[in-house]
Amino acid sequence: MKNSFVALLTVTVAAAGVVAGQWWSSRQHSAATATPTSAETAKAGPAARRILYYRNPMGLPDTSPTPKKDPMGMDYIPVYEGEEPESTSGAPQVRISAEKVQKMGVRTEAAALRPLGRVVRASGRVEPDERRVYAVTSKFEGYVERLHVNATGQPVARGQALFEVYSPELVSAQREYAIAAQGVRALAGAGGDAAAGMRQLAESSLLRLRNWDIPPDQVEALARTGEIRRTVTFRSPVSGIVTEKKAVQGMRFMPGETLYQVTDLGAVWVIADVFEQDIGSLKRGARATVRIDAYPERTFSGTVTYVYPTLNAQTRTIPVRLELANPGHLLKPAMFAQVELAAADTRPVLAVPDSAVIDSGTRRIVLVQVGEGRFEPREVKTGARSDTHVQVLEGVREGEQVVVAANFLIDAESNLKAAVGALAAHAGHAAPGPSAVPASGPAATGAAAHAGHAGHAAPPPAAGAPASVGHRAEGIVEDVDAKTGSLSLNHGPVPTLRWPAMTMEFKVANESLLRDLKPGTKVRFEFVEREPGEWVITSVSRM
Numbered sequence: 001m002k003n004s005f006v007a008l009l010t011v012t013v014a015a016a017g018v019v020a021g022q023w024w025s026s027r028q029h030s031a032a033t034a035t036p037t038s039a040e041t042a043k044a045g046p047a048a049r050r051i052l053y054y055r056n057p058m059g060l061p062d063t064s065p066t067p068k069k070d071p072m073g074m075d076y077i078p079v080y081e082g083e084e085p086e087s088t089s090g091a092p093q094v095r096i097s098a099e100k101v102q103k104m105g106v107r108t109e110a111a112a113l114r115p116l117g118r119v120v121r122a123s124g125r126v127e128p129d130e131r132r133v134y135a136v137t138s139k140f141e142g143y144v145e146r147l148h149v150n151a152t153g154q155p156v157a158r159g160q161a162l163f164e165v166y167s168p169e170l171v172s173a174q175r176e177y178a179i180a181a182q183g184v185r186a187l188a189g190a191g192g193d194a195a196a197g198m199r200q201l202a203e204s205s206l207l208r209l210r211n212w213d214i215p216p217d218q219v220e221a222l223a224r225t226g227e228i229r230r231t232v233t234f235r236s237p238v239s240g241i242v243t244e245k246k247a248v249q250g251m252r253f254m255p256g257e258t259l260y261q262v263t264d265l266g267a268v269w270v271i272a273d274v275f276e277q278d279i280g281s282l283k284r285g286a287r288a289t290v291r292i293d294a295y296p297e298r299t300f301s302g303t304v305t306y307v308y309p310t311l312n313a314q315t316r317t318i319p320v321r322l323e324l325a326n327p328g329h330l331l332k333p334a335m336f337a338q339v340e341l342a343a344a345d346t347r348p349v350l351a352v353p354d355s356a357v358i359d360s361g362t363r364r365i366v367l368v369q370v371g372e373g374r375f376e377p378r379e380v381k382t383g384a385r386s387d388t389h390v391q392v393l394e395g396v397r398e399g400e401q402v403v404v405a406a407n408f409l410i411d412a413e414s415n416l417k418a419a420v421g422a423l424a425a426h427a428g429h430a431a432p433g434p435s436a437v438p439a440s441g442p443a444a445t446g447a448a449a450h451a452g453h454a455g456h457a458a459p460p461p462a463a464g465a466p467a468s469v470g471h472r473a474e475g476i477v478e479d480v481d482a483k484t485g486s487l488s489l490n491h492g493p494v495p496t497l498r499w500p501a502m503t504m505e506f507k508v509a510n511e512s513l514l515r516d517l518k519p520g521t522k523v524r525f526e527f528v529e530r531e532p533g534e535w536v537i538t539s540v541s542r543m
Contacts, residue, residue, distance in 0.1 A: 049080045057498060077498050094367075094375045094410055101373055107405035108369050109356070111396045113348040118386035120282065120343045122320070124272035124290070126335040129323070132264035134237045137256055139212050142167030144251050145231050149260070152245045156236040162260055163247050164231045170212065171228060177205035178226040240264040241329075265333075268326045270302060272339040273317035281343035281384065282307060288322050291338040292331065300324050300331065304341065351389040356402045357382065366396055367403040367410055375403060375410055470528045470538060471496045477521045478503055480514055487514065487537060489525070507536045516542070 054076035056062040068076050096104075148161040156162070180202035187195040209219055214232060221227065244261035253259060270290055274282065282304060290300040302322040311318050322339070324331065357380070358365040364382055367375045380395030396402060403410060475491030490503040506527055508514060517523070517540070525540040 051078045051080055053079055055079050072502070074500065075498075093370065094377070096373050096375070096410065098373050104406040104409045106403060106410065108401040109353055109404045111350055111352045111392060111398055111400050111402055113398060114351050114389065115348050116351060116384050116386040116389060116391060118281070118343050118384065120274060120278045120341040122272040122274045122278075122317075122339045122341065124270045124322070124337040124339045126292075126331050126333055126337060127269045127271055128243070128263050128265065128333050129267050129269050132238070132240070132267065133243075134240075134262045134264075135258045136162060136234060136237070136260035136262065137258050138165065138234070138253055139255050140167050140169050141254055142170065142252070144247050144249055144253065144259075147247060147249050149236075149242060150245070150249075152242055154242045156240065156242060156262060158236060158239045160236045162234050162236055164233050165253075166231050170214075170232060171230060173205060173208055173212070174222055174228045177202065177209060178222060178228060180205050181223050182226060234259075236260075236262050238262055238264050240266075265326055265329050265331075268324055268331050268333070270322040270324055270331075270337050270339060272320045272322060272337070272341070273312070273315060274320050274341070276311060276316050276318060278343065279307065279318050279320075282320060282341055287342050289340045290322065290324060291340075292335055293338075294335065295330065298330075349383070349391045350393075350396070350398055351386075351391050352396065352402050353404045354385065354388060354390045356404045357390055366392070368396065369401040369403060470526045472524070472526050474522070474524050474543065477517050477519050477523060479519060480517050482511065482514055485511055485514070487517070487540075489523070491525075504535075507534065508540075509536050509538045513537060513540050 054064045054067055057070060057074040057077050063079075064076055067078075070076065142165040144163055145166045146164040148163060149156055180198060183198040184195075184202050187198050206219065206223070209222075210216075215235075218229060218232070222229070240262045242260060243263040244258070246257075247253070247259040270288075272288075284304055284306065286304040288302045288304060290302055292298070292300070302324040304320060305323050306321040308319040308321070320341070352366065356366050358367075364380050366378050366380050368378050370376045378395045381393040383391035383393045385391070471494055473491045473494045475489040477487065478490050479488040481487070485508050486505050487508055488503065488505045490501075492501045493499060506525075507530075522543040523540050524543055525537050527535050527537045530536045
């Protein structure tokens with residue numbers, strides 16, 4: 001019995017040992033699977049990196065999705081995920097802390113589709129309605145006997161007497177008609193050709209008087225009484241203002257000569273000079289608001305009735321005609337007018353607030369928020385404008401957040417960082433201060449990323465310290481141009497940019513750097529990229 005119990009205890013202990021061994025082995029296997037060695041990590045790390053695109057080896061804003069060579073035969077440099085020095089659009093990003101963003105008062109708004117209802121502003125002038133201008137002329141020769149209206153600018157009513165004229169031709173025609181009318185009455189009871197001929201003579205005389213615009217009442221009185229009047233009175237054809245008076249009492253006039261001009265100013269025109277870039281948005285029937293300097297508290301409403309087909313080559317403007325009512329004759333010809341034309345466009349277009357566009361005169365920039373505290377400058381092509389928004393034709397997509405407030409501060413911040421970075425490079429690639437934010441990617445590795453020259457390795461950067469912003473190389477001076485501040489160097493390879501040995505021209509940050517340099521001098525130099533494609537030497541020393 002005792003031996004059986006000992007045997008059973010032995011078997012139990014052995015089984016427990018086997019189970020414990022299997023558990024320990026599985027723990028070791030899991031740990032080995034979950035935590036690879038540093039060598040395995042280093043081996044697998046580069047293989048897991050993904051190439052985003054390939055950038056120009058000379059630092060130009062040119063990228064390619066596939067490997068290629070530049071015109072000099074240099075390979076484009078791959079940019080891996082997490083190491084991109086620029087955004088995929090080719091523009092450097094500006095990084096600002098969340099605290100500074102809040103202090104600067106940065107506000108963003110999404111680029112969206114919206115109709116641009118806008119107002120076109122133009123200058124104009126008041127002119128008489130050409131359809132309301134009347135000339136008073138005579139169709140026969142005569143003399144001015146008496147003036148009833150003898151001053152320019154005098155208001156007249158329709159049918160009001162203007163002047164009286166005497167004409168020998170008119171007196172002769174009246175006498176001829178009176179005799180013919182008397183003959184018709186005498187031969188009224190007789191028949192035959194004599195009576196018919198007399199009627200034809202009377203009708204032709206009457207027709208000549210009517211063609212000379214003799215008033216009908218005077219013709220009727222002449223036919224009824226046979227009394228010949230020596231003078232004829234000319235009356236105003238319309239109510240208006242005498243805008244031109246050539247008649248002088250006693251003067252002789254010829255047929256067709258204009259003696260008076262009367263203008264009805266109850267309605268006037270305003271001719272607005274619209275710039276050619278705005279003419280495409282104007283149509284007939286558009287409403288217009290007119291302001292006159294003489295009446296600053298009043299506005300006048302009108303309608304676009306005609307867009308002239310000609311352009312003034314000197315002012316690059318096109319005349320647009322507006323029609324306005326003129327009660328009380330407040331609007332006077334030749335007055336200066338400020339015109340606002342409604343140019344509503346119902347087509348939705350991609351637009352951003354006008355405060356989002358930074359216009360330098362040569363190009364237009366919009367800051368796009370691509371992440372928390374990260375902003376990307378984009379060059380855009382703009383189109384039509386409204387009072388608050390501007391159309392974007394290229395450079396921004398719908399839904400992207402653009403900076404509408406403090407964008408000038410962000411632009412100034414980025415320029416300051418670039419200046420501080422270049423200053424730090426000129427001082428010997430010292431670590432930038434807290435106010436300077438170094439560039440990222442291959443261009444930011446600087447001298448700390450490659451071996452030194454003349455057999456001396458560059459010291460590695462301290463843990464957590466940012467990389468230098470410049471690059472180092474050695475070369476031989478080919479040419480020195482003190483006037484342009486440039487230096488031509490035949491330099492060796494530049495590891496930080498993956499450049500091969502070649503001859504190229506550099507700008508110098510200071511003319512003093514060219515002192516004591518002559519063709520054939522071996523030098524060691526440092527340089528930075530001030531602008532895309534512009535390489536500037538910040539320090540140089542003889543070897």
